[in-house]
Amino acid sequence: MSKKILLQHINVPGINTLETYVSHGGYQSLKKAFSMTPDEVTEEVKKSGLRGRGGAGFPTGMKWSFLDKKTDKPRYLVCNADESEPGTFKDRYLMQNIPHALIEGMIVSSYALGAKTSYIYVRGEMMHVIRILEAAIKDAYRAGYLGNNILGSNYSLDLFVHPGGGAYICGEETALLESLEGNRGNPRNKPPFPAVWGLYGCPTVVNNVETISDVPWIINNGGDAYASIGIGKSTGTKLISACGNINRPGVYEIELGLSVEEFIYSDQYCGGIPNGKKLKAVVAGGSSVPILPADLILKTANGDPRLMSYESLSDGGFVSGTMLGSGGFIVYDEDQCIVRNLWNFSRFYHHESCGQCSPCREGTGWMEKVLHRIENGHGKMSDIDLLVDVAKKIEGKTICPLGEAAAWPVASAIRHFRAEFEEHIKNPDSCCKKHLHSEHALIH
Amino acid sequence: MTILSSNTIQEINNIKSRYPEGREKSALIPALHLAQAEQGWLPVQAMNEVAELLKIQPIEVYEVATFYTMFHIKKVGKYVIEVCRTGPCCNVGAEELIQYMEEKLKIKVGETTEDGLITLKTVECLAACGTGPVLQIGPDYIYQEQITKEKFDQLVEDLKIKGR
Numbered sequence: 001m002s003k004k005i006l007l008q009h010i011n012v013p014g015i016n017t018l019e020t021y022v023s024h025g026g027y028q029s030l031k032k033a034f035s036m037t038p039d040e041v042t043e044e045v046k047k048s049g050l051r052g053r054g055g056a057g058f059p060t061g062m063k064w065s066f067l068d069k070k071t072d073k074p075r076y077l078v079c080n081a082d083e084s085e086p087g088t089f090k091d092r093y094l095m096q097n098i099p100h101a102l103i104e105g106m107i108v109s110s111y112a113l114g115a116k117t118s119y120i121y122v123r124g125e126m127m128h129v130i131r132i133l134e135a136a137i138k139d140a141y142r143a144g145y146l147g148n149n150i151l152g153s154n155y156s157l158d159l160f161v162h163p164g165g166g167a168y169i170c171g172e173e174t175a176l177l178e179s180l181e182g183n184r185g186n187p188r189n190k191p192p193f194p195a196v197w198g199l200y201g202c203p204t205v206v207n208n209v210e211t212i213s214d215v216p217w218i219i220n221n222g223g224d225a226y227a228s229i230g231i232g233k234s235t236g237t238k239l240i241s242a243c244g245n246i247n248r249p250g251v252y253e254i255e256l257g258l259s260v261e262e263f264i265y266s267d268q269y270c271g272g273i274p275n276g277k278k279l280k281a282v283v284a285g286g287s288s289v290p291i292l293p294a295d296l297i298l299k300t301a302n303g304d305p306r307l308m309s310y311e312s313l314s315d316g317g318f319v320s321g322t323m324l325g326s327g328g329f330i331v332y333d334e335d336q337c338i339v340r341n342l343w344n345f346s347r348f349y350h351h352e353s354c355g356q357c358s359p360c361r362e363g364t365g366w367m368e369k370v371l372h373r374i375e376n377g378h379g380k381m382s383d384i385d386l387l388v389d390v391a392k393k394i395e396g397k398t399i400c401p402l403g404e405a406a407a408w409p410v411a412s413a414i415r416h417f418r419a420e421f422e423e424h425i426k427n428p429d430s431c432c433k434k435h436l437h438s439e440h441a442l443i444h
Numbered sequence: 445m446t447i448l449s450s451n452t453i454q455e456i457n458n459i460k461s462r463y464p465e466g467r468e469k470s471a472l473i474p475a476l477h478l479a480q481a482e483q484g485w486l487p488v489q490a491m492n493e494v495a496e497l498l499k500i501q502p503i504e505v506y507e508v509a510t511f512y513t514m515f516h517i518k519k520v521g522k523y524v525i526e527v528c529r530t531g532p533c534c535n536v537g538a539e540e541l542i543q544y545m546e547e548k549l550k551i552k553v554g555e556t557t558e559d560g561l562i563t564l565k566t567v568e569c570l571a572a573c574g575t576g577p578v579l580q581i582g583p584d585y586i587y588q589e590q591i592t593k594e595k596f597d598q599l600v601e602d603l604k605i606k607g608r
Contacts, residue, residue, distance in 0.1 A: 083571045088571060089572055089573050091571075123571075124477065124514045124585075125571075126571070127585035128586065162462075162473070162474065163477055164512070165477075166512045166513035168568065179473065181470055182473065183469075183508065200467055243532045243576070244532060249573075249574035341531055341535070344531045345531055352568060
């Protein structure tokens with residue numbers, strides 16, 4: 001059994017309530033944190049090697065230490081709960097089932113950063129999660145974990161939930177801050193980074209739900225203990241939301257360093273591919289990361305077993321590797337059509353582009369259009385290189401990474417499955433008709 | 445005379461206090477959710493009243509209301525069924541299901557049934573990829589997962605009874 005940090009008590013009845021959460025060690029980290037200075041708390045997080053769990057994987061302690069503490073302006077901690085990356089459903093699972101883990105993490109993290117007011121920005125579609133969090137926050141106030149002079153520490157914190165309005169782009173941290181200020185979710189130019197100029201022009205840290213929920217364990221057990229879990233610079237555990245053609249879709253907490261093969265085939269995790277089908281491809285970290293064919297997801301180009309870690313998944317760069325990303329793990333069996341899937345994702349990015357930068361606004365639309373015609377039997381051979389060209393002209397030329405997020409799936413699908421695109425163009429009827437609606441084999 | 449009820453106005457004013465003074469505009473998205481929950485959609489009059497409550501220009505409200513997909517700036521049915529159309533849901537049959545929904549409700553995506561009861565919309569990923577196909581039903585935004593044709597039929601029947 002691998003180490004569980006976030007989901008250790010997931011099966012305890014009533015763990016969503018404050019009483020049960022507390023009786024299983026919940027809110028213990030507050031006392032410990034308040035006995036330390038804020039900088040000591042940050043130091044533990046640095047030592048832990050914890051990296052941002054939203055997708056970018058940036059070291060959390062380092063992000064915290066960039067916070068401008070010289071100004072008199074208030075500082076803010078904002079939790080990014082705008083989970084919208086296709087294939088990703090871990091934060092929703094965590095907030096829905098153990099809401100107090102996030103709230104405890106918000107309190108300890110806010111203390112470390114010196115924030116007096118913090119916000120949890122939840123995507124608006126998750127109204128059910130917002131209702132759960134608001135009720136849990138109320139209970140935390142009542143128990144004295146929030147509000148004035150928390151547990152006699154002289155530290156005071158107000159915590160609010162803020163609903164989004166429906167926009168993938170608000171998962172980008174500066175778009176999220178714009179949205180929180182009541183504006184359209186247009187990402188900001190960086191620098192200045194939020195650590196200097198964030199919410200209302202004040203120093204701000206934006207962290208993912210899972211990242212913040214890891215902090216209490218780190219404070220309770222020490223940064224070194226956390227760093228001893230996992231592999232290399234991929235310390236700790238990671239929530240992986242697995243979906244697609246697998247026997248056991250769901251959210252799994254894995255110790256980083258688990259082999260991809262074990263994750264896909266072990267009954268403890270995905271449980272293999274249904275109906276005796278073969279593995280065709282995997283999108284390992286949410287729809288934005290490069291897709292890899294079966295051989296390259298199971299083994300690196302050098303023949304080493306591929307591991308679920310930041311380093312191993314990106315081994316080979318974009319030629320033969322991918323990214324851990326958000327942990328949205330989408331599995332495709334031999335019947336799934338890469339072209340149709342890519343067209344679907346391209347439509348997603350076109351729909352979600354905020355429209356601010358021309359390369360993304362126009363380019364995502366062109367990619368969708370070209371893929372649509374290939375998928376529908378009107379493609380030309382030159383379309384394949386046209387797609388590669390458009391993707392290249394978006395990448396690196398936009399204010400925020402949505403451009404890359406739209407370009408990488410296209411570039412990687414063509415890199416690894418070019419023959420399938422050619423086949424679509426040559427014999428439009430040969431592919432999609434037979435497996436457009438593969439049978440619904442995923443209910444356990 | 446306002447079209448927003450005094451309750452909703454009170455709630456919007458309460459929400460303003462979550463944000464620092466002078467930053468009332470932060471309450472805009474929550475306020476639009478409240479206005480929409482009450483009105484069923486966002487008529488211009490409701491948006492103008494929100495602008496007044498937050499001391500901002502109406503155009504600032506319109507630009508936000510039109511940017512975010514959850515806000516209905518045209519009248520919709522009493523219930524809005526929003527079905528996920530993104531990759532993982534399509535891999536487990538969402539496309540076929542959406543076709544079925546159109547046939548069953550005798551409308552196309554984006555339209556409202558003749559009796560004004562149901563609007564059918566497609567949306568992007570709802571973060572329920574392991575339990576797709578997924579849809580949600582507004583105005584309460586209740587998630588319904590692992591949707592089958594039979595389950596959808598039942599949901600429609602339930603809405604017909606509820607909406608009477």
